[in-house]
Amino acid sequence: xxxxxxxxxxxxxxxxxxxxxxxxxxxxxxxxxxxxxxxxxxxxxxxxxxxxxxxxxxxxxxxxxxxxxxxxxxxxxxxxxxxxxxxxxxxxxxxxxxxxxxxxxxxxxxxxxxxxxxxxxxxxxxxxxxxxxxxxxxxxxxxxxxxxxxxxxxxxxxxxxxxxxxxxxxxxxxxxxxxxxxxxxxxxxxxxxxxxxxxxxxxxxxxxxxxxxxxxxxxxxxxxxxxxxxxxxxxxxxxxxxxxxxxxxxxxxxxxxxxxxxxxxxxxxxxxxxxxxxxxxxxxxxxxxxxxxxxxxxxxxxxxxxxxxxxxxxxxxxxxxxxxxxxxxxxxxxxxxxxxxxxxxxxxxxxxxxxxxxxxxxxxxxxxxxxxxxxxxxxxxxxxxxxxxxxxxxxxxxxxxxxxxxxxxxxxxxxxxxxxxxxxxxxxxxxxxxxxxxxxxxxxxxxxxxxxxxxxxxxxxxxxxxxxxxxxxxxxxxxx
Amino acid sequence: xxxxxxxxxxxxxxxxxxxxxxxxxxxxxxxxxxxxxxxxxxxxxxxxxxxxxxxxxxxxxxxxxxxxxxxxxxxxxxxxxxxxxxxxxxxxxxxxxxxxxxxxxxxxxxxxxxxxxxxxxxxxxxxxxxxxxxxxxxxxxxxxxxxxxxxxxxxxxxxxxxxxxxxxxxxxxxxxxxxxxxxxxxxxxxxxxxxxxxxxxxxxxxxxxxxxxxxxxxxxxxxxxxxxxxxxxxxxxxxxxxxxxxxxxxxxxxxxxxxxxxxxxxxxxxxxxxxxxxxxxxxxxxxxxxxxxxxxxxxxxxxxxxxxxxxxxxxxxxxxxxxxxxxxxxxxxxxxxxxxxxxxxxxxxxxxxxx
Numbered sequence: 001x002x003x004x005x006x007x008x009x010x011x012x013x014x015x016x017x018x019x020x021x022x023x024x025x026x027x028x029x030x031x032x033x034x035x036x037x038x039x040x041x042x043x044x045x046x047x048x049x050x051x052x053x054x055x056x057x058x059x060x061x062x063x064x065x066x067x068x069x070x071x072x073x074x075x076x077x078x079x080x081x082x083x084x085x086x087x088x089x090x091x092x093x094x095x096x097x098x099x100x101x102x103x104x105x106x107x108x109x110x111x112x113x114x115x116x117x118x119x120x121x122x123x124x125x126x127x128x129x130x131x132x133x134x135x136x137x138x139x140x141x142x143x144x145x146x147x148x149x150x151x152x153x154x155x156x157x158x159x160x161x162x163x164x165x166x167x168x169x170x171x172x173x174x175x176x177x178x179x180x181x182x183x184x185x186x187x188x189x190x191x192x193x194x195x196x197x198x199x200x201x202x203x204x205x206x207x208x209x210x211x212x213x214x215x216x217x218x219x220x221x222x223x224x225x226x227x228x229x230x231x232x233x234x235x236x237x238x239x240x241x242x243x244x245x246x247x248x249x250x251x252x253x254x255x256x257x258x259x260x261x262x263x264x265x266x267x268x269x270x271x272x273x274x275x276x277x278x279x280x281x282x283x284x285x286x287x288x289x290x291x292x293x294x295x296x297x298x299x300x301x302x303x304x305x306x307x308x309x310x311x312x313x314x315x316x317x318x319x320x321x322x323x324x325x326x327x328x329x330x331x332x333x334x335x336x337x338x339x340x341x342x343x344x345x346x347x348x349x350x351x352x353x354x355x356x357x358x359x360x361x362x363x364x365x366x367x368x369x370x371x372x373x374x375x376x377x378x379x380x381x382x383x384x385x386x387x388x389x390x391x392x393x394x395x396x397x398x399x400x401x402x403x404x405x406x407x408x409x410x411x412x413x414x415x416x417x418x419x420x421x422x423x424x425x426x427x428x429x430x431x432x433x434x435x436x437x438x439x440x441x442x443x444x445x446x447x448x449x450x451x452x453x454x455x456x457x458x459x460x461x462x463x464x465x466x467x468x469x470x471x472x473x474x475x476x477x478x479x480x
Numbered sequence: 481x482x483x484x485x486x487x488x489x490x491x492x493x494x495x496x497x498x499x500x501x502x503x504x505x506x507x508x509x510x511x512x513x514x515x516x517x518x519x520x521x522x523x524x525x526x527x528x529x530x531x532x533x534x535x536x537x538x539x540x541x542x543x544x545x546x547x548x549x550x551x552x553x554x555x556x557x558x559x560x561x562x563x564x565x566x567x568x569x570x571x572x573x574x575x576x577x578x579x580x581x582x583x584x585x586x587x588x589x590x591x592x593x594x595x596x597x598x599x600x601x602x603x604x605x606x607x608x609x610x611x612x613x614x615x616x617x618x619x620x621x622x623x624x625x626x627x628x629x630x631x632x633x634x635x636x637x638x639x640x641x642x643x644x645x646x647x648x649x650x651x652x653x654x655x656x657x658x659x660x661x662x663x664x665x666x667x668x669x670x671x672x673x674x675x676x677x678x679x680x681x682x683x684x685x686x687x688x689x690x691x692x693x694x695x696x697x698x699x700x701x702x703x704x705x706x707x708x709x710x711x712x713x714x715x716x717x718x719x720x721x722x723x724x725x726x727x728x729x730x731x732x733x734x735x736x737x738x739x740x741x742x743x744x745x746x747x748x749x750x751x752x753x754x755x756x757x758x759x760x761x762x763x764x765x766x767x768x769x770x771x772x773x774x775x776x777x778x779x780x781x782x783x784x785x786x787x788x789x790x791x792x793x794x795x796x797x798x799x800x801x802x803x804x805x806x807x808x809x810x811x812x813x814x815x816x817x818x819x820x821x822x823x824x825x826x827x828x829x830x831x832x833x834x835x
Contacts, residue, residue: 007588015576314570318633321536322589323561 004324005332012303012336013343026344030295031351034288054203057123057154057163061147061171065178071218072169075192078214079120079167118207123166128153136162158197165207168193177218191215205286205418209446216448281356281366282445288352289441290419293381293434296341297410300389301402303337304473308399330474334466337389342382349378368444373451377444380455381437383462388413388433391465394472433461484563484641484673485512485535489544492530504530506697507544512690514640517667517674519684521821522694523829528677529645531694535675536643537561548641562591565639569646571626572633575619579610579629582618583636590637604632608662624655631662642666643675648683663687681821691821695829708824715742716793717817718800720786725809727784734803735788738796743789793818 016022056079062072121127125145131137137156143149154166169192176190194211196204307330310316319329349367356366367374392409396402414420417434429435440454487510494502505527512518522528533539535546537557546553551560573582583601592600605611608628618626627647634642644663648656660683666672667687678684684691685705693701693708701708727746735744790796793816804811817823 003593004589007585011574011577011585015574018576314568314572315574317538318566318568318572318586319589320538321561321564321566322586323558323591324589325558 001325001328005328005335008319008329008332009336009339012306012333013340016299016303016340017343026295026299027347027351030288030291030348031355033291034284034348034352035355037283037287053119054165054207055163056118056120056165056167056207057127057157058120058167058169059123059150059154060169062169062173063171063175065174069174069178071174071177074214074218075167075169075211076120076122078210079118080122120167123150123154123157123163125150128157131157131162136160155195158195161197164197164203166193166195167207167211168195205442206282209282209442209448212443212450213446213448216450281360281364282442284352284356284359284366285445286438286442288348290414290417290434290438292345292348293385293417293437294410294414294419296344296382296385297388297413298407299344300337300341300386301392301406301410302389303340303386304334304389304393304469305396305399305402305406307333307393307473330470334386334390334470338382338386341385341389342378345378345382349374366445367441368447370444370449373444373449374441376455377437377440377451377458380440380458380462381433383466384433384437384458385462387462387465387469390469390473392469394469430457433458436461482514483511484514485510485546485548485675487511487531487535487544487546490531490534490541490546491543492527492534492539493542504697505534505541508694508697508699510692510699510702512641512673512675514673515667515671516689517663517676517687519676519678519688519691520694521677521681521684521691521825526695526829527697528694530697532643532645532675532677536564536566562637563640565590565634565637565642567631567634567642567644567647569649571618571630573618573626573629576617578615578617579621580605580614582629583632586633587636592637600636600638604636607635608632624651624658627651627655627659628662631659635666638670639672641673641675645677646679648678648680660687681825685821693825693828700828701824705821705824708821709819711824715789715791715819715823717823718788718790718793718797719815719817720788720800720804721812721814722784722786722809723812725784727786727809731803731807731809732786734807735786735800738790738799738803740792740796741788741790745787746784747787748784 016026058076058079060072060076062070064070064072128137128139128150131153132139137153137160139149139153139156151168154163154168157163158166170190173190173192192211192215194204194208196208307316310319316329320326353364353366357363365371388409392402392406396405413432413434416424416429417432417436417438418424418429419434419438426435436454436457440451440458443449443451443454487508490505490508490510491503492505494504496502508527508531520528520532530539534541535548535553537553537560541554545555548560549563551563553560574585577585580601583604584597587597587600602611605614608631610625610628610632613621613625618629621629631644631647634644647663648659651659663674663676664687666674674687676684676687688705690702690704691708692699701711703711727748732744732746735741788796788800797814797816801811801814
């Protein structure tokens with residue numbers, strides 16, 4: 001039975017990929033769109049960072065943790081640089097840590113800033129007032145120094161395009177991020193808000209990726225530290241830990257562990273530099289992945305609907321008269337659609353990698369170096385895309401009906417998911433599988449690996465749609 | 481002779497959307513012997529396709545069962561299907577695949593694999609005489625060549641029963657002859673059992689060992705062609721075209737009085753203008769059974785036909801012509817139709833097969 005299932009699936013894939021017109025729609029069109037956008041925003045040449053000077057406003061309200069660490073400064077130093085009078089000021093670091101940092105990573109902090117990529121500013125009352133005075137923004141009445149006024153002004157400035165994005169770091173960010181099981185056992189949620197202009201999806205996406213990367217790595221670093229402390233406490237007891245805490249060596253090491261300057265150097269170097277150099281790749285990944293998924297939706301739908309063509313041409317009836325169970329025929333067909341979608345996505349990813357490498361002048365894995373996670377996202381995306389195709393084919397009473405409302409659904413999902421160049425708020429975009437796929441690919445491209453939620457959403461969404469569609473479609477199939 | 485196919489009490493009921501039921505097949509019983517060509521004839525909507533769809537496993541019977549080689553189509557469908565090869569009326573092939581790829585694919589679906597599959601495909605390509613075109617896509621083939629591949633697919637796994645649904649539809653006479661020869665070859669050389677459906681009586685008459693006539697979901701006649709003709713009384717039909725002449729009953733009675741003549745009928749039909757042109761001052765051209773073209777208005781011209789049923793029609797013909805001559809009735813043409821399957825069908829169903 002398995003050999004028959006493979007034969008049916010292979011026949012599907014072969015027929016699809018030997019049809020020139022289908023290749024044109026499935027591969028060439030999304031590749032062309034992505035390349036044009038990549039060229040428009042990414043430019044040519046490896047050294048250039050053509051998406052540059054992205055205007056970003058930062059409001060850092062972080063007051064630091066009880067251990068003296070201020071992670072908010074990591075963002076300001078990354079976006080504005082150490083030379084800036086406000087952000088990344090080394091005076092905020094423990095003196096001992098400067099020495100440690102210099103020893104471990106060299107004095108390379110300034111080279112890791114996003115100066116070339118962004119034009120970031122600390123958004124304060126003076127900045128807000130100057131925009132209000134210039135009638136650039138309108139802000140509701142309020143105390144200019146208040147947090148709400150400042151935030152409203154920054155958001156208005158993003159809305160009118162003065163800034164592409166606002167990075168808002170909450171007051172208790174460092175405190176909540178400093179999770180130590182013994183000393184600070186509560187687990188509390190926190191997060192950095194990135195408020196982006198929906199009309200600048202590509203640039204906003206880059207900022208979001210970088211912020212996500214930094215946050216993720218701060219959290220990763222803290223988890224490692226927390227685990228170390230947990231291990232010490234478990235092995236030697238709280239008393240030993242207390243004694244150790246009283247020593248000078250421990251105190252300096254402890255302070256440095258939470259020192260922003262130190263953590264910036266140790267955990268941020270890759271993402272910051274990576275994001276700068278890989279801007280073209282990020283654009284290609286963002287545009288390419290959403291376009292690939294958008295076109296794959298059509299592939300999946302037409303693939304499932306081709307069952308109706310088989311019925312019309314009598315090949316389905318002929319198959320049903322062979323000693324092959326119905327479920328094998330249906331499963332083979334659907335597996336074929338799934339494999340076709342995967343092939344389409346893989347071919348596009350390879351083609352976009354080549355385009356990205358050409359644009360940057362050197363071979364670059366624009367989808368990120370974690371190929372295992374890329375493959376997982378690919379599989380989850382393929383499942384979600386095929387699942388939607390199955391659901392639409394199952395809901396439609398006739399193939400004509402599916403051909404009418406299928407494209408409407410696809411375009412709707414593409415709009416929601418940001419495939420057409422503007423990004424909607426996540427609360428809305430989250431309804432689109434394209435958003436989850438694109439977000440996962442973008443995160444991987446930016447060197448992050450926190451895509452568990454994306455994988456779960458895509459896989460669960462895909463599996464549910466697939467099963468419901470299968471049940472509905474099978475009713476009609478039984479009537480053949 | 482052993483029966484390969486046994487059909488017992490096969491019933492199929494469909495439910496309409498309004499909840500009412502339609503009984504498409506009403507309890508069919510049928511045996512098809514090993515090695516025979518059995519033709520199933522019936523007008524459209526008679527239940528022929530539904531019956532065959534049940535035998536070939538496409539539809540589940542509402543009641544009853546059928547066996548192929550002793551395997552029940554309801555209880556052992558996979559075993560039964562292994563013995564069955566299907567040649568549908570439609571060209572059930574993938575047009576963008578080559579002939580060989582189509583044969584390979586359907587061969588795998590029939591359960592073949594490896595060397596056995598490759599050997600079978602080669603044999604079938606030889607049999608359908610398309611080895612030199614095996615690497616060409618089906619959509620580059622002529623209608624006749626597609627039909628041959630369509631047949632070839634049904635023969636790949638050397639089935640004991642081949643079901644052929646009107647395999648000669650829409651092809652040129654040369655290709656048609658080739659397909660009929662193929663069927664004869666399957667029966668005579670390969671000893672295959674063929675279940676054949678056709679609209680063409682001469683095909684059924686030439687190929688079939690036995691014929692079943694189905695109407696309103698029931699088998700109304702079953703037997704050899706000779707048996708069926710015998711069943712309707714072996715009568716010739718003499719058809720006299722008399723145009724628009726008035727035919728009196730006395731004249732018809734003179735015909736009936738001749739020895740060997742069993743029945744005489746007279747039919748006259750009006751040559752009507754097309755609907756919507758009734759009030760038109762223009763005349764329209766109509767063709768009479770005499771072959772002449774006439775300009776008519778509605779109800780103006782009658783075209784008459786006398787049909788004489790006789791045991792030996794040709795022998796009675798001179799006498800019939802003499803009587804007509806004496807009565808001053810002009811006979812424009814005479815057609816002698818000896819009893820055939822068409823007559824049997826018409827006799828039993830009251831309809832021509834193509835109706």
